Amino acid sequence: MSTKWWKDSIGYQIYIRSFKDSNNDGIGDIKGITNKLDYLHFLGINLIWICPFYKSPMDDNGYDVSDFFSVSEDYGTLEDMKELLNEAHKRGIKVIIDLILNQTSDEHWWFKEAKKSKNNPYHDYYIWKDPRYINVDGKRIRKEPTNWASFFGGSCWEYVEEVDQYYMKIFSKKMPDLNYENSRVIDEFVKIIDFWCSFGVDGFRLDAIAHLAKSEFRDSLIEADGEYKPDWSKFSNLDKVHTYLKEFNRRVFSKYDLLLVGEVGGNATVKDALLYTLPSRRELNMVFNFDHNWCNNKWEKAPDEKMRIKVLDLKKIFNKWETGLQGARSWNALYWLNHDQPRVASHYADMQYFEKSTKVLALVLYFMWGTPFIYNGEEIGMTNPTFKSIDDFKDVSVKNCYQIEVVENKKDSKKFIEDVSYSTRDNARTIMQWDDSENGGFSICKPWNIICDNYKEINVEREMYDKKSLLNFYRKIIKIRLESEYKNIIRDGIYEQIESEDENLYIYIRKLKIQSKKNNTLIVIGNLTDKVVDFKIDSILTNIDLNNTKIVLSNYDRRAIPEQLKEYEGIVLATRL
Numbered sequence: 001m002s003t004k005w006w007k008d009s010i011g012y013q014i015y016i017r018s019f020k021d022s023n024n025d026g027i028g029d030i031k032g033i034t035n036k037l038d039y040l041h042f043l044g045i046n047l048i049w050i051c052p053f054y055k056s057p058m059d060d061n062g063y064d065v066s067d068f069f070s071v072s073e074d075y076g077t078l079e080d081m082k083e084l085l086n087e088a089h090k091r092g093i094k095v096i097i098d099l100i101l102n103q104t105s106d107e108h109w110w111f112k113e114a115k116k117s118k119n120n121p122y123h124d125y126y127i128w129k130d131p132r133y134i135n136v137d138g139k140r141i142r143k144e145p146t147n148w149a150s151f152f153g154g155s156c157w158e159y160v161e162e163v164d165q166y167y168m169k170i171f172s173k174k175m176p177d178l179n180y181e182n183s184r185v186i187d188e189f190v191k192i193i194d195f196w197c198s199f200g201v202d203g204f205r206l207d208a209i210a211h212l213a214k215s216e217f218r219d220s221l222i223e224a225d226g227e228y229k230p231d232w233s234k235f236s237n238l239d240k241v242h243t244y245l246k247e248f249n250r251r252v253f254s255k256y257d258l259l260l261v262g263e264v265g266g267n268a269t270v271k272d273a274l275l276y277t278l279p280s281r282r283e284l285n286m287v288f289n290f291d292h293n294w295c296n297n298k299w300e301k302a303p304d305e306k307m308r309i310k311v312l313d314l315k316k317i318f319n320k321w322e323t324g325l326q327g328a329r330s331w332n333a334l335y336w337l338n339h340d341q342p343r344v345a346s347h348y349a350d351m352q353y354f355e356k357s358t359k360v361l362a363l364v365l366y367f368m369w370g371t372p373f374i375y376n377g378e379e380i381g382m383t384n385p386t387f388k389s390i391d392d393f394k395d396v397s398v399k400n401c402y403q404i405e406v407v408e409n410k411k412d413s414k415k416f417i418e419d420v421s422y423s424t425r426d427n428a429r430t431i432m433q434w435d436d437s438e439n440g441g442f443s444i445c446k447p448w449n450i451i452c453d454n455y456k457e458i459n460v461e462r463e464m465y466d467k468k469s470l471l472n473f474y475r476k477i478i479k480i481r482l483e484s485e486y487k488n489i490i491r492d493g494i495y496e497q498i499e500s501e502d503e504n505l506y507i508y509i510r511k512l513k514i515q516s517k518k519n520n521t522l523i524v525i526g527n528l529t530d531k532v533v534d535f536k537i538d539s540i541l542t543n544i545d546l547n548n549t550k551i552v553l554s555n556y557d558r559r560a561i562p563e564q565l566k567e568y569e570g571i572v573l574a575t576r577l
């Protein structure tokens with residue numbers, strides 16, 4: 001059996017709007033990406049995932065699509081996309097794109113038709129329910145069909161006068177959910193997927209895929225403040241999603257050699273993930289889970305306390321996913337962040353040991369089993385920005401909450417900004433820091449979004465020429481994963497955590513079961529704290545032959561195996577076990 005190409009891939013996610021502006025209108029675009037392919041080649045990655053570039057009113061920066069067959073004017077043309085694919089392929093870089101199946105924009109012509117009347121042939125493309133009416137003080141009051149909340153604030157229902165019904169929208173009101181009970185919706189997407197596959201893309205990141213099926217429309221009974229209940233179980237990872245995915249596979253995906261990676265949301269378990277990714281089920285190749293995204297003391301720490309990783313929690317989570325998926329012969333996707341999370345440098349790294357801690361984070365994650373996805377800017381250590389006013393936020397979900405909390409419920413606006421700054425998705429969406437010129441080399445015009453104040457120190461150009469930079473450390477990891485004698489160990493080796501109760505060190509081995517004289521094992525060790533920790537590898541692994549153990553990577557430039565690990569020290573050893 002030949003190995004699937006995506007098992008040897010290192011992905012790089014591009015938030016197109018913030019990546020590189022080629023025509024100086026302040027908005028990142030497709031040609032901007034093409035112009036930066038040489039940089040990506042230099043970084044060494046061989047796969048890019050491009051966030052949505054389709055025609056869209058940009059309520060949610062393109063996740064609200066109004067035409068799946070064309071490119072947004074903000075980003076270029078279909079020809080530009082063709083050129084990008086050709087140029088990427090020339091450099092050995094595969095390209096996957098976002099496939100947004102859960103919803104369309106309310107400006108998509110299907111929805112414009114759908115809301116005209118209940119008899120319109122497109123009405124059933126979306127999820128409509130009649131209002132409920134209750135009596136309050138003798139008055140008849142119209143209510144939503146259920147008490148379910150939306151991810152972006154408020155109810156997940158929106159009323160349309162013309163048809164006297166509510167449509168479902170689990171994100172923003174400009175993003176009506178599609179109705180997969182209607183087989184015509186599937187027919188439409190088979191055509192759309194086929195179009196992009198024939199166009200030449202190498203696969204898809206399936207956006208919000210967990211939410212395609214909805215449960216019966218009954219009120220949630222969970223206890224939570226507020227009128228609308230954040231009961232995501234009502235529309236996450238339900239059985240029917242698998243039926244739809246199997247149909248897509250049968251009708252279109254299986255005709256091409258694709259990488260399919262699904263976003264499966266917060267409540268997905270390893271068991272759920274296996275349902276999506278077991279090869280025998282013919283659904284997806286891998287999924288992004290969210291388990292490791294909030295593993296620090298941020299929400300508990302005293303004001304003068306330092307931000308810290310909860311080391312034991314983080315280890316437990318990674319361990320669960322690695323062993324759970326590997327044991328079942330499925331596949332994992334490895335990532336620190338995407339466009340919906342804070343920057344890992346601000347989230348898990350330590351500002352006092354910035355260089356060492358950002359490096360050790362990369363080291364512990366990217367020697368694991370699975371396909372890595374680096375988020376643009378992560379490789380140079382981009383951080384969260386400082387939000388100074390409400391205008392610095394661009395995310396529709398922040399704007400919705402601002403409207404509800406500050407405008408309607410009179411919360412103090414400063415306090416609001418303080419509260420959302422840390423968790424907002426806008427943290428990951430500031431413009432890419434290419435160099436120290438104005439606007440960080442992103443554009444010569446005023447960019448659509450803010451740039452972090454630190455761009456003069458943290459930028460691609462500076463780090464390219466600095467041998468000790470984070471960027472060059474990422475390049476080393478990528479090279480080891482793809483080109484070194486250890487590449488098979490990294491791709492196929494069994495993952496096993498050791499010293500799982502250690503509160504400072506994350507140690508795991510990757511071991512290939514082969515009978516040869518060559519090294520068959522990598523030992524990955526990361527000190528995830530600012531403590532100096534005593535450590536003797538031969539007392540942990542008593543059968544190790546230290547004379548035949550080599551250092552593969554070290555963020556302290558070690559020449560000999562240390563007996564003490566410094567603050568945020570990380571080291572990878574190769575040996576035979």
Ligand code: GLC
Nearest residue numbers: 060063171207208263339340
């Ligand atoms: C996914 C995307 C997010 C988007 C949402 C709706 O979670 O990652 O950015 O807002 O789906 O499409």
Ligand code: CA
Nearest residue numbers: 021023027029
């Ligand atoms: Ca542009």
